[in-house]
Amino acid sequence: MTDPSESDYSKQTSWRRLAVFSVIFIAMTAAGLYAVYDQFAERSLTFDPRLIAPTTLLMVGLLLLVYFLSDGLRLYFTLRALGHRLPLKVMFRLVFINLFFSNVTPMATGGGFAQIWYLHRHGVPMGRATAATTIRTVLAVVFIFTLTPIFLLTLRALKDHTITGSIGVALAIFIFLYLAFFAVLLFRTHWLIAPLTQILVTLHRFHLISDARHRRWQFKARREMLRFSDSFGDYMKGQPVYVCLSILFTALFLLSLFSFPALLMYCLGYTIDYMVSLGLLVVTTFVMYFSPTPGASGISEGIFGSFFRDILSGNHLVLVTVSWRLLTIYLGMIIGLIVLQRELIKDRRKLE
Structure with a gap:
């Protein structure tokens, strides 16, 4: 039986660690945005009211709905294929808890542990929970790691970029190691x-x-x-329909995730090539997988600014970078922190 003082100390240590990672996340984000502002945006930043126009908010809201729903449903149907069925409200709470933990811990490690803990708390055996979250991650990795080499070789916007030159070999090694690890994890x-x-x-x-x-x-x-x-x-x-749905909603989740910059640029009046925007986001997300900083903070903003500096004017580059991260990361993190606090309060009341 766990000693109460030991449990309290463990909780305090965990929260202290999360607080430290949160501070690092904020500091690295600020540094990344400043780098975009200083190096790629020509120190230009102007707010554009078109970003908060009713039509923009409606379209962004609909894309956010697809983004969050598909994120929850891809894990839901993975669990269904494994023979477990949890209420949808539980799954969508997990979406936001995962967004919080995965972005305040290096290389998203905390997100996986948080999901396993939460699923186990709702009756899913630890091994099954680990398998479900790993399979969900592998499905996304397969999509991203398959598309990244294609876009690196075909996008003109990346033709003379550093990422396809001096660090191309390192990226190839990372792809191999990452896929090899998951191959061992799943098959051996x-x-x-x-x-x-x-x-x-x-x-x-x-x-x-x-x-x-x-x-x-x-x-x-x-x-x-x-x-x-x-x-x-x-x-x-598992039942083919659930396996297919888990793959389908993974694809829909990634498509919605990669579509935010294109939507923001469209709302700002840019004539965009959707495939170029999509390809740049795929490669950006690929690089983020290997970022040692919490939530790829700093690095993601810098990579995004570097990729989109030739597409966006200087006064819009920082604005779109912040909006992209706000919609895909910051908003979900804030909701996740609130949901996590409510879950912990419920646990505390049950123990009283």
Whole structure:
């Protein structure tokens, strides 16, 4: 049984860590926006009232609705393919909790753990929850990693860009390592049991975990890894309609995510090539996958500004960059923080 003081200390440490990451997120975001303003926007920034015109707000609102709904439904149908059914309201709370955690932790690691914790809290076994969130991530990765090389090779806007030159080899290595990791995770899960066991043995050897906890964690780790391995097979054997819907809503989610800059530019009166805007966002998102900063803060703004500086005028570049991040990240994070607080308050009341 967990000691109350230990539990309290763990919670305090977790919240302190989140607070530190949040500060880093804000600082890096500010630095990234300043870099766009200074390096790519010619130190020009003018607010354009067309961004808050009723027609703009209506179109942006509809795209946001598609974005959030498809994000929730892609995980919902992945779970259905695995034989689990959760209320839709639970799934949509998870959308925002994931947006908060994945953007205040480096390389989105916290988002995955938060989703697993939340699903397990609502009755989904740990191995199944891990499989569902991993499969959902893999589906998105397959789309992005397949499209990125195509756009890198075909987009004129990227022809002489640094990303296709000096760091092209590094990107190719990252693609290989990322896909190799997920291939092992999904098809050779048992290969990970030995290193995981060794990590727990090392923690025990240095007296970082007790004997009882070491035995318990060893048992749970092996059990959940085997469950996870079985779960992926179950997903592939799941009802075809749910598997297809999980793939369909993943594609719709990504399409809506990549469409925000094009919509914003259209509302500002630009004549846009949708495929160019789409391609630039695919590559931007690809780079964000490897950002070590919380939520790719700073790096995402810099990459976006670098890619769109030849499309947008200086006075609109920072404005569109902020609007893009506000709609796709900041808004969801704020809602996620509110939802998380309400969930924690509910838990506290249940314990009283």
